[in-house]
Amino acid sequence: SLDRYKGRCYDIEPVAGEENQYIAYVAYPLDLFEEGSVTNLFTSIVGNVFGFKALRALRLEDLRIPPAYSKTFIGPPHGIQVERDKLNKYGRPLLGCTIKPKLGLSAKNYGRAVYECLRGGLDFTKDDENVNSQPFMRWRDRFLFVAEALFKSQAETGEIKGHYLNATAGTCEEMFKRAVFARELGVPII
Known part of the structure; x- marks a missing residue:
């Protein structure tokens, strides 16, 4: 019944x-x-x-x-150890933040915010879940400016840095395309 x-x-x-x-x-x-x-x-x-x-x-x-x-949830595909290995950070907490304001910045200013956070001592930054591909900041531009910020902060600090890019999109094909693009840029965390 x-x-x-x-x-x-x-x-x-x-x-x-x-x-x-x-x-x-x-x-x-x-x-x-x-x-x-x-x-x-x-x-x-x-x-x-x-x-x-x-x-x-x-x-x-x-x-x-x-x-x-x-118990039916298998959890993430990897855990904190993989994150530590990617960032080469051990024996201390990892420090990170979500970029704010989450919406309204141009891709260039978003990249600048990422750079300032990473250069200032954070290990990683991340996109807010609301950050996708809005007219004021398209995903490709955001990825490019974030990658530039990440590599510049790494060069200046001598440390490996990370950024969690939000690659979500309307279709699985588009998400995959965004993830592949991020990987091709050499961004260590997608």
């Missing part, structure tokens, strides 16, 4: 001091989610629930994942 695949609200509590606001506790059967797929988990829970038009306002405050489901 399809009933076994329904989400179940197992508790409702009023929000203290707020009229007509409640905390609902909802559980879903694990069979609704593909093993090891964070994307499926969040699109199922967040996408479907937040798209429910009968609710005027909704906020996800907590998400508890059962250990049995957590």
